[in-house]
Amino acid sequence: MRLFYTPNSPYARICRIVAIEGGLADALELVRVPLRTPDSPSLRHGPLGKIPLLVDGDLVLGESRLICGYLDQRSSNPPSLPSASDWQAQARESLMSGFLEGITNWSREKRRAADEQSPFILEVEEQRAIRAFEHIERTIPAPPAEPPITYADLALVAALGMVDFYGLVPDWRGAYPALAAWLAAYEALPSVQETAPSMAAMNPLTRSL
Ligand SMILES: N[C@@H](CCC(=O)N[C@@H](CS)C(=O)NCC(=O)O)C(=O)O
The missing domain is CATH 1.20.1050.10 (Glutathione S-transferase Yfyf (Class Pi); Chain A, domain 2)
Structure with missing residues (x-):
């Protein structure tokens, strides 16, 4: 799994903490990218140029909350997201x-x-x-x-x-x-x-x- 990010992005920070606490740091390659430039590598994976962006095989997942849900499924920690009915x-x-x-x-x-x-x-x-x-x-x-x-x-x-x-x-x-x-x-x-x-x-x- 790769996470396109910038070091000071608060949304990427949430995902990075969930990954570290979930024991997934080694499974998550962090790819630091520039933003708002036409040559940002994140644009090879989608049109938006926004981070955090998680790429796992053919899955390209934006939005920090969804990324945390995806990480939750790979960790034995309690989920970072509440159940839909809570x-x-x-x-x-x-x-x-x-x-x-x-x-x-x-x-x-x-x-x-x-x-x-x-x-x-x-x-x-x-x-x-x-x-x-x-x-x-x-x-x-x-x-x-x-x-x-x-x-x-x-x-x-x-x-x-x-x-x-x-x-x-x-x-x-x-x-x-x-x-x-x-x-x-x-x-x-x-x-x-x-x-x-x-x-x-x-x-x-x-x-x-
Ligand atoms: N709702 C999004 C917000 C993500 C977001 O705002 N990312 C900013 C960096 S903190 C971004 O990609 N900005 C670049 C741009 O808007 O072009 C999430 O939860 O992931």
């Missing part, structure tokens, strides 16, 4: 996915040239993020001794990783201490440390959204 777990996953999507939009906007940034989008995403922080702070469980490796939890880990990396919400740990304690339990995992965004892996956006 609506409370699905609802929690949709909350965390939506939070990650908003944070991703916000960070993309902030990385555009200053004179191309939309003050309206920046404001909308900041307000969305603050509402989500306040909601999640009220509902987050105590720091788990053994952090569950679920898509929902990893979407939250990945979103907070982006918040830290791009400095989107200064001192959020002081404002949301329960969430900070929860994240610390995940940050102790080698799989989470190994996949954290880094300046060394930073790619300038070659084409803006």
Whole structure:
């Protein structure tokens, strides 16, 4: 299996953590690709040029959630995805996915040239993020001794990783201490440390959204 990815993609990060925790790291070849360029190797496997993209034989699978489901089937770990009928777990996953999507939009906007940034989008995403922080702070469980490796939890880990990396919400740990304690339990995992965004892996956006 090959996973086309960029090191700082939060969606690829979720898949990479699921693979590592599921004992699949050796079975998954990581292929780092540039984005938004016509010569990206991912375009040999499909038209979209988006990552993460998992290629296994003639299967070409996009969307991090589906990729995690595929990895789940190859691992003996508890699944990262909830059962289709567990609506409370699905609802929690949709909350965390939506939070990650908003944070991703916000960070993309902030990385555009200053004179191309939309003050309206920046404001909308900041307000969305603050509402989500306040909601999640009220509902987050105590720091788990053994952090569950679920898509929902990893979407939250990945979103907070982006918040830290791009400095989107200064001192959020002081404002949301329960969430900070929860994240610390995940940050102790080698799989989470190994996949954290880094300046060394930073790619300038070659084409803006
Ligand atoms: N819903 C997708 C989101 C994936 C996504 O947004 N990937 C970004 C990188 S983090 C991407 O491929 N961007 C390149 C582009 O939009 O051209 C998933 O869950 O995998």
